[in-house]
Amino acid sequence: MTKTNPGRFFEDYSIGQVIRHAVPRTVAEGERALYHALYPARHALYSSDDFAGRCGLEGSPMDDLIAFHVVFGKTVPDISLNAVANLGYAEGRWLRPVWPGDTLRSESEVIGLKQNSNGRSGVVWVRTRGLNQMDQTVLDYVRWVMVRKRDADAPAPETVVPELASAVDPADLVVPEGMNFESYDFDLAGEKHRWGDYRTGERIDHVDGITIEEAEHMLATRLWQNTAKVHFDATNREDGRRLIYGGHVISMARALSFNGLANAQMIVALNGGAHANPCFAGDTVRAWSEVLDKAETGAPGVGALRLRLVATKGDSGAFPLRGEDGKYLPEVLLDLDYWALMPL
Known part of the structure; x- marks a missing residue:
């Protein structure tokens, strides 16, 4: 019996399907230090508790893109492991700060499907939410991905292309x-x-x-x-x-x-x-x-x-x-x- 996960292919998705992604992640100050070591990030609000406090916050939150990367990374095994390309983003909003010590998890809903004319791949649209340990949404966004088919002869699903705000x-x-x-x-x-x-x-x-x-x-x-x-x-x-x-x-x-x-x-x-x-x-x-x-x-x-x-x-x-x-x-x-x- 195979216990490994080959990832999802285009024919494994259906409209309305909700996927709860594995492995919640607790982020701490070490995450910030690594982020600032990898990139020349210098925005003061994300660098100084004192500066953030003078701007009315309880302290310096985690960089907004740390939240994005953690939430996005959770989705990869289920959404884009067999992707040909990540095609785009829309309707993304950061809804509350992420603080050191918060635990983030992700879930996605399939909102669109369209098989490509070559019959070997298709485009999947998902709306992904990042939630903290209190089940509060900290971030949500739509992305669409071109995903390979496992079986080129599998029937094409009904085409649903979501209407997204510009x-x-x-x-x-x-x-x-x-x-x-x-x-x-x-x-x-x-x-x-x-x-x-x-x-x-x-x-x-x-x-x-x-x-x-x-x-x-x-x-x-x-x-x-x-x-x-x-x-x-x-x-x-x-x-x-x-x-x-x-x-x-x-x-x-x-x-x-x-x-x-x-x-x-x-x-x-x-x-x-x-x-x-x-x-x-x-x-x-x-x-x-x-x-x-x-x-x-x-x-x-x-x-x-x-x-x-x-x-x-x-x-x-x-x-x-x-x-x-x-x-x-x-x-x-x-x-x-x-x-x-x-x-x-």
């Missing part, structure tokens, strides 16, 4: 309870630029670059307990190369964005995103951002910026992002659309 409405952004930026210390945060200093359509070159090393991305992916074979097993791809986990690129680009967006302290929504091209060890990642929208919130001194974060490789600034054929240029790695909180 962006999270600013009225639906959740500001952590008690957050107050009226006494915000711009010197300690690292830059003087506030919400009113940014204009819609502005592009910010984040200047710096980071060359990704093989050991770093594998350490990060193990940290999030992401078991996707393409990140570890060099025999899993015909070219013999380990694919960099897309979340590693997200965190690297977000950390690089500190130079120019040091006061974009907290990600509160993920409107959409695409891993445009694969990233491999040895690639040098650079980033730029575009301001897409601005909104005020009901919290004292707190505004929100909608930002487009683009990561590229090599020396390219890659703009525009697509060629005449409508496809992303090969040097574009990431195209991410998110809302962040910033002092007014």
Whole structure:
């Protein structure tokens, strides 16, 4: 009797299916230290209990992307172990901070299915929730993944493609309870630029670059307990190369964005995103951002910026992002659309 788990294939999913993912994870200060060692993350709210306390919080929460990576990593054995590609994200919201000592678990509901014309794979849409030890939702988002079929002759399911919002409405952004930026210390945060200093359509070159090393991305992916074979097993791809986990690129680009967006302290929504091209060890990642929208919130001194974060490789600034054929240029790695909180 086989006791190992080969993962789910496209024909194993059905609309409305709820999957409770294994292995809850308690996150502690060591997680923060490792995260800040892997990425040049310097946002003050996630670095200092004192700074966070002066902003009305009980202390420094865990980085927003730590929560994302932990919740995402739980889903991999059930959703993307047999994936061809992770295609996109939508309708993501961070609903409450994650604190050191919290235990996170994940569950996903299948909300869409569409078999590809080749009959060998299909696209699966899931809505994933990350919950803490009190069963409070800390994060939820939709993602869609192209998954291999186990049997190409298995019948295609009825096609269901969910309707997804192009962006999270600013009225639906959740500001952590008690957050107050009226006494915000711009010197300690690292830059003087506030919400009113940014204009819609502005592009910010984040200047710096980071060359990704093989050991770093594998350490990060193990940290999030992401078991996707393409990140570890060099025999899993015909070219013999380990694919960099897309979340590693997200965190690297977000950390690089500190130079120019040091006061974009907290990600509160993920409107959409695409891993445009694969990233491999040895690639040098650079980033730029575009301001897409601005909104005020009901919290004292707190505004929100909608930002487009683009990561590229090599020396390219890659703009525009697509060629005449409508496809992303090969040097574009990431195209991410998110809302962040910033002092007014």
